[in-house]
Amino acid sequence: xxxxxxEWKDEKRFIIAKKKLVNIRxxxxxxxxxxxxxxxxxxxxxxxxxxxxxxxxxxxxxRSDQILLAPSLQHLFGTDYFGRDVFSLVVHGSxxxxxxxxxxxxxxxxxxxxxxMIAGYVGGIVDVxxxxxxxxxxxxxxxxxxxxxxxxxxxxxxxxxxxxxISAVPSYARVMRGQVLSIKNRPFILASRSIxxxxxxxxxxxxxxxxxxxxxVMASNGLGTAILTSSGLSFLGLGVVSDIPDWGMLLSQGRxxxxxxxxxxxxxxxxxxxxxxxxxxxxxSLRDYLDPKKRMV
Amino acid sequence: MLKLLVNRFLTALIVxxxxxxxxxxxxYFLPTDVVDTLMSMNSSxxxxxxxxxxxxxxxxxxxxxxxxxxxxxxxxxxxxxxxxGEPVINKILTQFPDTVLLTLASICIAGAIGLTLGVLSAVHxxxxxxxxxxxxxxxxxxxxTFWSGILLILIFSISLGWFPAMGSEGFSSLVLPSxxxxxxxxxxxxxxxxxxxxxxxHENFILTLRAKGLSERVIMYRHALRNALIPAITMIxxxxxDFLGGTVVVETVFARQxxxxxxxxxxxxxxxxxxxxxxxxxxxxYVVINLVIDISYSIIDPxxxxxxxxx
Numbered sequence: 243x244x245x246x247x248x249e250w251k252d253e254k255r256f257i258i259a260k261k262k263l264v265n266i267r268x269x270x271x272x273x274x275x276x277x278x279x280x281x282x283x284x285x286x287x288x289x290x291x292x293x294x295x296x297x298x299x300x301x302x303x304x305r306s307d308q309i310l311l312a313p314s315l316q317h318l319f320g321t322d323y324f325g326r327d328v329f330s331l332v333v334h335g336s337x338x339x340x341x342x343x344x345x346x347x348x349x350x351x352x353x354x355x356x357x358x359m360i361a362g363y364v365g366g367i368v369d370v371x372x373x374x375x376x377x378x379x380x381x382x383x384x385x386x387x388x389x390x391x392x393x394x395x396x397x398x399x400x401x402x403x404x405x406x407x408i409s410a411v412p413s414y415a416r417v418m419r420g421q422v423l424s425i426k427n428r429p430f431i432l433a434s435r436s437i438x439x440x441x442x443x444x445x446x447x448x449x450x451x452x453x454x455x456x457x458x459v460m461a462s463n464g465l466g467t468a469i470l471t472s473s474g475l476s477f478l479g480l481g482v483v484s485d486i487p488d489w490g491m492l493l494s495q496g497r498x499x500x501x502x503x504x505x506x507x508x509x510x511x512x513x514x515x516x517x518x519x520x521x522x523x524x525x526x527s528l529r530d531y532l533d534p535k536k537r538m539v
Numbered sequence: 540m541l542k543l544l545v546n547r548f549l550t551a552l553i554v555x556x557x558x559x560x561x562x563x564x565x566x567y568f569l570p571t572d573v574v575d576t577l578m579s580m581n582s583s584x585x586x587x588x589x590x591x592x593x594x595x596x597x598x599x600x601x602x603x604x605x606x607x608x609x610x611x612x613x614x615x616x617x618x619x620x621x622x623x624g625e626p627v628i629n630k631i632l633t634q635f636p637d638t639v640l641l642t643l644a645s646i647c648i649a650g651a652i653g654l655t656l657g658v659l660s661a662v663h664x665x666x667x668x669x670x671x672x673x674x675x676x677x678x679x680x681x682x683x684t685f686w687s688g689i690l691l692i693l694i695f696s697i698s699l700g701w702f703p704a705m706g707s708e709g710f711s712s713l714v715l716p717s718x719x720x721x722x723x724x725x726x727x728x729x730x731x732x733x734x735x736x737x738x739x740x741h742e743n744f745i746l747t748l749r750a751k752g753l754s755e756r757v758i759m760y761r762h763a764l765r766n767a768l769i770p771a772i773t774m775i776x777x778x779x780x781d782f783l784g785g786t787v788v789v790e791t792v793f794a795r796q797x798x799x800x801x802x803x804x805x806x807x808x809x810x811x812x813x814x815x816x817x818x819x820x821x822x823x824x825y826v827v828i829n830l831v832i833d834i835s836y837s838i839i840d841p842x843x844x845x846x847x848x849x850x
Contacts, residue, residue: 378557
């Protein structure tokens with residue numbers, strides 16, 4: 243008898259879970275673009291993880307007999323001034339380009355939301371001081387702040403991540419502070435406090451799980467911005483110097499041969515644009531999905 | 540009204556002071572300084588380096604250096620270039636008009652495209668017009684300017700030969716750079732205008748207007764659009780910041796004169812005082828523009844004025 247009941251419960255749970263899955267719906271227009279975006283992200287990410295498997299040629303192999311060839315079946319994106327295969331360069335360039343963006347977003351979202359949430363939760367003088375500092379940092383446009391930091395610290399992977407992360411910290415701090423403030427005085431938190439729950443428990447068990455959704459949306463849109471900023475810095479000559487150039491540097495090299503071969507600059511840029519576009523579409527869908535008000539419309 | 544103005548002005552001053560502090564701190568806490576740049580060109584005798592540091596006041600404690608820095612700034616002294624010794628403020632002021640021209644042209648383009656597409660896509664929600672406008676908006680915010688700029692050069696100057704690919708003489712050379720920057724801004728504005736229009740269309744006063752029997756056109760363009768404009772104006776304030784940063788890339792791509800180009804060249808030459816001077820100069824501009832926008836829409840919209848006065 244016991245077994246039957248537990249089996250019945252399991253089945254009921256399964257049906258509920260299935261219903262929940264079925265109920266995940268995105269607006270029709272987004273559905274198609276969303277799947278394409280996910281595919282694009284998956285492809286470019288696998289390029290960054292295992293470029294050797296995808297690229298047909300070595301990114302450093304220079305063939306003097308194959309200089310500035312237009313795109314063909316043999317060289318999908320053509321070849322550059324040194325006879326390197328542009329497709330292989332773009333595939334290999336995805337690793338440095340994406341790695342900096344992902345690391346910068348991780349650092350800035352963790353640091354920014356920690357600052358914002360603590361300021362919001364503790365309140366009082368801590369809140370005032372922290373938020374004034376955040377406002378001051380916001381008075382300098384993000385791109386310029388990242389640029390000044392990167393220029394002053396010198397080009398290296400770590401410095402670029404720090405520069406881009408710092409310029410994004412203020413917006414995370416502001417949003418997460420607002421989120422904590424809106425949850426802090428909700429009845430269930432007050433109830434928890436009234437029965438003597440420790441501050442740390444309230445923070446990690448009750449407030450944290452209720453405030454992740456804006457963070458998720460911000461981080462996914464932030465990834466697009468971070469990659470645009472990092473490739474922009476790299477384009478200006480502040481990128482990491484290595485024999486495998488990232489997308490921004492490829493573009494700035496290709497720019498010099500723009501009249502001789504349009505393909506050298508066009509394809510790395512296309513990769514950046516596609517990745518950022520895909521990330522933004524996913525971010526938008528996430529926002530619509532996590533925001534119950536939007537889901538109704 | 541006066542109370543509001545004073546309030547806004549004081550906040551702006553505090554923020555400015557803060558950004559000064561941020562720029563200075565970047566300068567202070569970093570391992571490299573002006574002397575390193577100067578020395579990389581000459582012989583680096585430790586004693587010479589030491590003397591130079593003392594001469595420039597770089598061995599003083601943090602607060603004294605910061606005070607000196609502020610005093611200099613108030614006297615209009617942004618430091619001198621580490622490369623040619625020219626005052627940074629002179630460099631900035633000679634390049635400034637070109638950048639202002641580019642930014643203004645870009646804002647006009649961004650506003651025109653953004654507002655038109657945003658309104659059209661909200662009025663015709665879920666039709667083909669809406670989809671196209673949204674895709675253009677997404678493309679605008681996703682395309683790196685250094686790529687869209689190069690594409691525009693490829694199409695309109697190399698293939699078609701309509702506009703010059705580089706330079707900053709005359710009106711025709713302004714078209715491609717301002718379109719490049721304007722498209723980014725248009726992307727942001729389309730999204731903001733569309734969202735705020737959609738929100739307002741579902742409000743009760745629109746229902747009342749419909750019940751009154753007003754035509755759909757009057758409701759949309761006379762009543763809904765007016766209310767949707769405020770977030771768009773706020774967005775323009777934010778976009779100006781992006782533009783001022785974006786000019787660095789765009790002026791490099793199109794080989795134009797301007798403050799952005801000044802920074803790009805300073806990066807290559809490792810000329811820190813110029814970079815810092817421009818960053819702070821831009822921060823001043825950014826704060827002032829946002830102050831003006833803040834005040835202007837609290838004049839336009841009585842609701843904001845009432846909220847800000849706390850009453």
